[in-house]
Amino acid sequence: MIDQVIQFLKSAQYIMALTGAGISTESGIPDYRSKGIGLWEKVDPAEMASISYMLSNPKEFFEFNIRQWSKYMDVEPNITHRVLAAMEKAGYLHGVITQNIDNLHYKAGSKNLFEVHGHLRTAHCINCAEKYNFKELVMQFSEGINPPRCTCGCLIRPDVVLFGDPMCSDFYRALEQVKKCDLLIVVGSSLQVYPVAELPLYCEKFVIINQEPTPLDDRAEVVIHNTAGKVFDSIAHKLNLYY
Ligand SMILES: [Zn+2]
Structure with a gap:
């Protein structure tokens, strides 16, 4: 299934990642939904x-x-944050949309970053x-x-963005990005917090990498139920990325 993702990464033209709490658990930040x-x-x-x-x-x-x-x-960024930043630098990824408020993509060096919460x-x-x-x-x-x-x-x-707050401008900018994408890589998000959970539906196709099943698994091209760290370590090796 990782090879299928690699094939998508090599053939798609405009790729974004959407990340959630599941990628930061490996940095020691608890996922409040686990x-x-x-x-x-x-x-x-x-x-x-x-x-x-x-x-x-x-x-x-x-x-x-x-x-x-x-x-x-x-807290320091982990392998997933670092590989995503390396993928952006190498031109595989246009940018990262995150639900996390923990600053870890920023610390890892992601440049085109949309912090929607x-x-x-x-x-x-x-x-x-x-x-x-x-x-x-x-x-x-x-x-x-x-x-x-x-x-x-x-x-x-x-x-x-607290519960009951309006969404911030990053969310609306991220939505415009997703509409342009031909591939969205959803990583470590349980896709349960709206309106972010609906973002994949605006994209041509998406893959999901998450330990637990999500409500959109049926709609995804590929679903990998594993930890983000393991999957992105493998992706980095297959793409020859240094991180
Ligand atoms: Zn004041």
Whole structure:
């Protein structure tokens, strides 16, 4: 099945990758949808990471989320992030669309990157829109300032898309990219969070590489149920890519 993917990679003209939490688990970031190790297993993600919860219970919102998010800052990209960046550099891939906010594609060197759920590099004040580095939030939180405050006195929030937020501009730009694609490589996404889960349907053809089955497996040209790291190690060897 990997050979079939290689054949597609060599023959398609405009290829993008769509990645989800499953590719970052090998860097030590838990996938909140995996059974047993799920970050969200005991809480409702739509509640804890929602805009309404942030506004109604800011202290609890940051207490829960900043502890998780701040862990991402020291995490390093793994083989999948690095191979995807190498594929872009070698001209196999036009770019990467990711649902992840963990910064790992950015760290791995992906250039044409669409972070459709935002990222944890920056933040802004919900009142005056003053921009901040995400580290400022972590610093304030660690000093006991919860919720983190702008100089105007209002709350600073990270530039991530929370449940209940409108999608960011990267999503609409990614959608335009997918419509141009003749191949989309879906990696490590359970394709359960909308509207991103529908993106593959806008593409001529797509393949899915994910440990668990997804709702779109029936519509994919190729489905590989394995860890992203193993599959991309093999892809890199077959394409003679250094990463
Ligand atoms: Zn402000």
